[in-house]
Amino acid sequence: MRKQIAAANWKMNCTYAEGEKLLSEVLDAQVALKDHQLAVFAVPFPYLIMANSAVSDSPNYFISAQNCSNKKSGAYTGEVSAVMLDSIGIRYCVIGHSERREYFMEDNAMLAEKLNLCLANKITPIFCCGEALNIREDGTQNSFVEQQLSESLFHLTPEEINKVVIAYEPIWAIGTGKTASSAQAQEMHAHLRSVLAAKYGNNTAEGISILYGGSVKAANAVELFSCPDVDGGLVGGASLNASEFIQIIEALK
């Protein structure tokens, strides 16, 4: 059975004390998760150890980094490596968020390197893909995301791709309050799964979790998550509000 995931992306928000409070409020709700359901919190680097310790008694709750370096180690001031994340017990890392692609010039080839380093260090990458508004308006979104997948993921073996979580995040819906309709989300997720199936076969494609991201909130999570190919969400703004995010976790089907 595919994993269903409610993933919070705090981005560059919250002080340490605010982050501690937010996490403990969500954990205190003790939303019971089934074996195949996970809640993941992508928190800022300085909070990883605190957050990992906070979830340690909550089965199926995990902490994620928001990024890691494409370099293994060495003279790269300010970078954080996958080896470092592994060394503090972090098991998830967001890779290729559209904000990283846009503001930090991360391209598909660099993201492939990051993915390799995550997998080599037992870290599940949450690989983000998705098109900007002009691409959607041109109607070329399917081939655009297909290229993102093929240039960053398709060097992986079937065994490796099985360990990757994909997040489809149409850029026009991130932080804009504009959500893809459940029909648009399902259509793209089904497309992504068919692209994965063409490369890796049906069985492998059926096992890969594909999350939707883009203005997910408590009010639309149930409808989005009920789409057959939507396996949960990557949530920015609404994950900063404990009661919103608790309801989003509860919306996992």
Ligand code: PEP
């Ligand atoms: C995100 O940051 O990945 C995201 C989807 O943000 P938001 O939910 O605020 O649109």
